[in-house]
Amino acid sequence: MIFGRFTQCSLISIRCLSIGRPEVATTSSKFANERWSVLVVHPKVRWGSGSASVLKQADRQLDEAVALVNNLPNMIAVEYVTIFTLWLYIRFYSSLIMPVDYNTKRKSIWATGNLEKLVARREEARATALMVNVDVLSPTQQEELFRIFEVPIFDRYNIVLSTFKEFARTDEARLQIALAEIPYIKHRIHALSSKRLHSRPEILHIEQQYSEIEGDLNEILRKREQDLRRDLKEATRKSAEQVGVKNSSDAVVAVVGYTNAGKTSLVKRLTGAVSLTPKDQLFATLDTTRHVAKLPSGRSAVFTDTIGFLSDLPMHLISAFEATLAHVKSADVIIHLRDVSNPDWKAQEEDVVATLRSIGVADNVLTERMITVDNKIDKEGAINASESINSVRISCKTGDGMSELVELLNEKVTMATRCKTIRLRLDVRSPVINWLYHNEFVVVEPIVDGNNLIFDVVMNESEVGRFRKTFAHLRKKSHE
Structure with a gap:
């Protein structure tokens, strides 16, 4: 039984909720130092309204899920399973796509036959955890899947939130992560307290100490959320003061895009900010950074490098980063950076635009004040996707196309600020x-x-x- 190790990892602590003002660092524990071998399974909905966009390929969705798991230092996706026979050995990719009909709402997600195949695959791979590539599993599903597989069960929410915790470097980011946990905590605690489930709290990634809380849990969580939002407002104010913006008339240019599209590299190219260190890593940027540069017109522009977007994330996880995304909603100009060397660039664009709309960016802003920038044109396989006067092709690595981008940016900022x-x-x-x-x-x-x-x-x-x-x-x- 692997559960003894499971209790140490990825559990949301709520001990700090019961008394006084909570410390951000104790809202949730990090993964234990022990390494986890994870079998990644993508449930492909074959038909019905629950099926994915036609732009999304199941094999690429699986690859992204594997990359998310491998992005955590103490997790590794099981890549291959080797089966030896009398005459030869068979080696096949371990993480897999398992079809499901209509949707992923079934208690066990898959029917009995497919579940038996998955159990056998987990045993062959000797995986110590299972990652189901859906946005968020219900408490009932996590309980049922744990009963079947007898290993910790993770979803995209668990993996992404753990990644956020791993790479957050400022109070602003940590506070937003703590806010993102509250709906998750509340939902699971209520499921346990209603007696609908018979799980131990750690199966649902909640620490055992929840049972020690005295008083009205809803009120405790409400007070904690209130404290976090107050602290976040103060942290955001201090962060803005450190930018060196000279006056309120400076234009704000928000750089957005799918995670790992090259946003930090672009901001560094445009502003020359020596403090920026681009990394080839998912969610390398969690903290909004702001950097000032002069445009050819003489106008100062504040470039904001924001958290990368990702498909299939719960809305409350996105809304928790309201302080970060507020810069996008109020920006004078938005730069949408696309990685056109990625075969899935079109599906990624769809996710980014959908996220922008979900946080309140108006359609007229998307059509009139957004510049589409196709990055990584120096890479093999990069396609020519630019299709309008508001788009430009660049390479942050070589600098190709940067002069055209600056010229277009200067024009857009001048128009947006009514200069x-x-x-x-x-x-x-x-x-x-x-x-x-x-x-x-x-x-x-x-x-x-x-x-x-x-x-x-x-x-x-x-x-x-x-x-x-x-x-x-x-x-x-x-x-x-």
Whole structure:
């Protein structure tokens, strides 16, 4: 029985909920140091409304699930099973696709025949855990599958949340992860307390200490959520202050895309931020980072590098990252980065756009203020997918296409922020000249015309109003 080791890993602790203000670090425990061999199974719905989009290939969905498991340092997907016979040995890929009819809502997901095949495969692979590639299993399903397979049962929610915990580096990220756990905790505790299940809490990834909580559990969880949101608001404020944004008129450019599309590499290319370290890793970025750069127009833009999107995630996991995704909703321009070297790029695009809509990004923003950027064109197999005037092909690795992107970005930011070019003819002694330089409106040196200097500056409506108010006294003198 493997359960003795299971109690140490991936369990959500709620001891801290009962008293006082909770510490973020104790909301859930990390995976134990012991290594887990995981059999990954993708339940392919063959027909009906529960079947996947036609853009999604089951084998690629399985590959992504295997990559998610292998992304955790203490987990490894079982790759091959070797069966020896008298004359030869047979070696086959262990993780597999197992068909299911209509949907994955059945208590055991699969019918008896397929379950028997899976049990045999797990034993052959000597897997110590099972990952079912669905967004989130119900408590009843986790209980039933544990009874059948007698090993820990994980879903995408468990694996992704554990990945978030592993790679989170700031309070802002850790607080959002803690918020994401609350609906999961609440659902499973209520299922256990209702006596509908006969499981031990650790089977549902909940620590045994839940039974020691005294008082109204709903109220305890509500208070904890309230505390987390307050702390998150403060952490987000401090993070924004550290960016070095000079004024509220700076444009915000949100860089979004599927996980591992190259968002961090792009922001580093655009801003030259030395603090950014791109990694070829799923969810390498969990903490929203903000970096300021000057556009050719002279406008400052704040580029936000956000968490990567992923298919088949529960909505409450996405909504918990509201502080991160708020930058996307309020952005002046959105850059949607696509990895066109990935055979599944079209399905990934579908997931990204669906996620943007689910968090409240309007359709007119997607069509008018979003730039589609096709990355990794230097890689073998990269396709030519750009199909509109709002798209551009680049390689963050080689720099190809970056000048075209900057030009398009400059145009979009100018339009989104309602900026216009203003020509000013000023006497060389005018105090306006020092003001223009001090506020960094001068991008191109002025044209000399006798005792006058001719400036072409870019301002938005707010800046024009501030300019007129500052120098209203000069206008009065000129009319006297």
